[in-house]
């Protein structure tokens with residue numbers, strides 16, 4: 001699959017390397033393609049390349065948005081027409097450590113900012129270390145996702161499962177709001193309450 005990753009911080013690097021090493025064709029969308037600072041990431045991502053964000057996102061199957069909230073809506077608008085691609089919104093609308101009161105959810109705000117994309121909220125409610133390595137013994141960490149397009153969710157669930165996650169469909173795009181608050185709980189548990197980033201939610205079933 002051709003996957004564009006917009007933003008190469010903790011999340012973009014972890015997902016890009018994980019999918020590239022599993023044989024996907026990854027292109028990193030960065031503001032300074034060719035810069036020396038991206039060399040190590042490209043070397044660690046078999047077959048990957050880098051390009052300006054709108055160029056990276058053109059003609060791929062999946063675009064992953066992994067930018068800080070302050071620049072996310074501008075970054076989403078700058079992608080241009082996505083031609084029906086699946087857009088994975090991994091961002092969290094955090095302002096001063098809380099959910100941005102100016103949006104109902106980040107997922108819905110991103111969906112309104114992009115053109116012709118099938119948005120799936122995913123990878124926002126777990127840590128980037130889990131994206132790089134999702135192994136927790138016999139239990140797979142849950143990867144909650146939400147969106148209005150069933151086929152897009154199935155595709156993203158498959159990409160999550162490849163990384164070792166248990167993808168869990170949490171409903172339509174409006175459920176992004178809940179997933180973003182779930183992310184706050186993960187962040188609180190990991191950092192404020194001292195559990196560290198080696199933690200993950202799981203869904204038990206019987």
Ligand SMILES: NC(=O)c1ccc[n+]([C@@H]2O[C@H](COP(=O)([O-])OP(=O)(O)OC[C@H]3O[C@@H](n4cnc5c(N)ncnc54)[C@H](OP(=O)(O)O)[C@@H]3O)[C@@H](O)[C@H]2O)c1
Pocket residue numbers: 006007008009010011012029030031053066067068069071074075090091092093094123124125126127128129
């Ligand atoms: N960290 C986690 O464990 C985690 C987990 C789940 C979700 N999230 C969410 O995922 C998002 C990214 O988090 P992160 O920790 O990966 O952030 P980060 O390490 O700060 O990296 C952000 C990246 O976005 C790039 N960027 C910023 N504005 C951009 C723009 N307009 N166009 C293209 N690229 C742009 C930055 O590039 P420059 O270097 O050029 O500034 C940088 O590469 C956030 O919304 C966060 O809440 C984070």
